[in-house]
Amino acid sequence: MEKKEQWGSRLGFIFAAIGSAVGLGNIWRFSYQAYENGGGAFLLPYLVALFTAGIPLLILELGLGFRTRSSAPLSFKKIGKKYEWIGWWSVGVGFVITVYYTVIIGWSLAYVFKAFNLNWGSNPASHFTGEFLGATGSVWELGGIRFFALACLIIVWLANYFIISRGVQKGIEKASKIFMPLLFFLVILITIRGITLPGSIEGIKAFVTPDFSKITDWRIWVSAFGQIFFTLSLGFGIMIAYASYLPKDSDVVSNGIITALANSAFSIITGFGVFGVLGYMAMKQGVPVSEVATDGIGLAFIAFPKAINLLPAASRIFGVLFFLSLVIAGLSSSISLVEAMVAALIDKFEISRKKAVTYICIISLILGIPFVTGGGLVLLDIVDHFINRYGLLLVGFVELVVISYFFGVDKIKKAVNPSSNTEVGPTWSIMVKYLSPLALIFALFLELIKDLTSLYGNYTSLEIILFGWGTVLIVILLAFNLARREITLKTNV
Ligand code: PHE
Ligand code: NA
Numbered sequence: 001m002e003k004k005e006q007w008g009s010r011l012g013f014i015f016a017a018i019g020s021a022v023g024l025g026n027i028w029r030f031s032y033q034a035y036e037n038g039g040g041a042f043l044l045p046y047l048v049a050l051f052t053a054g055i056p057l058l059i060l061e062l063g064l065g066f067r068t069r070s071s072a073p074l075s076f077k078k079i080g081k082k083y084e085w086i087g088w089w090s091v092g093v094g095f096v097i098t099v100y101y102t103v104i105i106g107w108s109l110a111y112v113f114k115a116f117n118l119n120w121g122s123n124p125a126s127h128f129t130g131e132f133l134g135a136t137g138s139v140w141e142l143g144g145i146r147f148f149a150l151a152c153l154i155i156v157w158l159a160n161y162f163i164i165s166r167g168v169q170k171g172i173e174k175a176s177k178i179f180m181p182l183l184f185f186l187v188i189l190i191t192i193r194g195i196t197l198p199g200s201i202e203g204i205k206a207f208v209t210p211d212f213s214k215i216t217d218w219r220i221w222v223s224a225f226g227q228i229f230f231t232l233s234l235g236f237g238i239m240i241a242y243a244s245y246l247p248k249d250s251d252v253v254s255n256g257i258i259t260a261l262a263n264s265a266f267s268i269i270t271g272f273g274v275f276g277v278l279g280y281m282a283m284k285q286g287v288p289v290s291e292v293a294t295d296g297i298g299l300a301f302i303a304f305p306k307a308i309n310l311l312p313a314a315s316r317i318f319g320v321l322f323f324l325s326l327v328i329a330g331l332s333s334s335i336s337l338v339e340a341m342v343a344a345l346i347d348k349f350e351i352s353r354k355k356a357v358t359y360i361c362i363i364s365l366i367l368g369i370p371f372v373t374g375g376g377l378v379l380l381d382i383v384d385h386f387i388n389r390y391g392l393l394l395v396g397f398v399e400l401v402v403i404s405y406f407f408g409v410d411k412i413k414k415a416v417n418p419s420s421n422t423e424v425g426p427t428w429s430i431m432v433k434y435l436s437p438l439a440l441i442f443a444l445f446l447e448l449i450k451d452l453t454s455l456y457g458n459y460t461s462l463e464i465i466l467f468g469w470g471t472v473l474i475v476i477l478l479a480f481n482l483a484r485r486e487i488t489l490k491t492n493v
Pocket of ligand 2: 019020022023025026230231232234263
């Protein structure tokens with residue numbers, strides 16, 4: 001067997017971990033969630049979720065990988081043979097997310113090209129769903145492959161292949177050391193432009209003005225916990241795999257805290273930029289900010305192009321920079337998703353890195369093709385909704401229970417504390433044993449009731465059952481199947 005790979009430097013690891021955390025979600029998901037959930041008042045639940053669940057869980061995942069020096073499936077196998085499938089489950093959820101997450105990175109890349117001469121025309125909404133995606137509004141009507149989107153998706157996969165096949169230090173670490181400073185620079189530029197535009201102040205007000213009437217609404221709290229989980233890339237086995245490459249004397253606790261704080265700072269700073277731009281747009285069109293702020297995907301691919309159309313010619317380069325920052329943020333996150341799978345395959349099947357990367361890239365690309373057809377937008381929306389809740393959040397809950405009860409938080413403490421400047425103590429134990437699992441199961445329960453009593457997004461029940469619940473189920477079955485295969489025996493911790 002090849003020798004276990006390692007990060008070359010502490011900074012390299014931190015950049016890679018931040019690269020995973022900071023993704024598409026920081027740029028549009030956070031802004032929109034904050035705005036929708038009470039503006040400045042959202043920051044309170046968000047910060048509570050960050051400190052009571054986000055950081056403690058991040059340290060827990062890092063600690064497990066650091067101790068077992070293995071990918072998620074093997075880490076869980078080391079806890080107990082019957083738990084291996086949980087590792088595959090989390091990696092499987094990551095796999096599904098990778099398939100469509102890379103599609104969105106591909107769209108962002110397409111929009112970098114379009115941004116050069118405002119190729120989205122005077123009506124970016126119809127350009128996005130019409131000319132670009134040829135959206136049919138139904139999964140049953142695929143409407144043919146969108147070749148430009150497919151070409152961009154292939155480029156995204158080539159980039160992933162190129163970086164990950166070179167290994168942890170020469171590939172991932174090196175790329176992160178270029179990507180992260182560049183991304184930081186781009187975001188600062190965009191934010192400065194955003195907040196200095198005329199009218200920006202109205203947008204920023206909409207973003208930060210607290211609507212305290214909303215803070216007693218439990219749904220805000222559920223959103224905050226969901227956002228923190230997704231934004232820190234928890235529950236995919238990524239942080240487990242990344243920490244398995246840490247040298248023995250690493251300061252795991254501080255690394256985790258730095259990663260989490262940098263990720264949130266990034267979201268909040270970007271939020272100012274995004275809402276500055278929206279404020280400008282609202283002023284130009286003489287409408288309130290609430291009318292220009294659309295949801296999720298629309299914010300990046302419709303609202304932003306509209307705003308860029310309104311900018312003076314000299315500032316239009318910011319469109320290119322904005323979509324470029326999406327590409328870089330997305331790419332560094334997809335690398336971490338793929339690495340979690342690659343590490344799992346290497347651990348289980350003892351195949352070479354090259355082979356593992358090749359398999360994953362080709363299979364994911366093929367599975368991504370339905371998402372670049374006219375029916376892709378609906379498919380993406382459904383799969384994303386269900387896999388995030390009954391994949392990600394559920395896996396996170398199960399992981400948490402297994403690690404903190406069947407493995408024991410004390411073993412994690414013993415593994416991370418000796419080499420860390422900041423130690424985790426009793427408060428941390430309480431968070432990971434009681435508070436976080438309770439918050440997660442509560443959030444899940446409420447979401448489940450909603451999804452059982454109404455059809456998400458007004459899609460048909462057949463679409464929801466097949467592509468929503470169906471995807472969730474297939475991942476679980478696959479996880480069981482993989483865990484059952486007896487290939488290598490490395491169960492001693
Ligand atoms: N944390 C990333 C974001 O905020 C999302 C992500 C998901 C990253 C899955 C890696 C894996 O966009
Ligand atoms: Na993030």
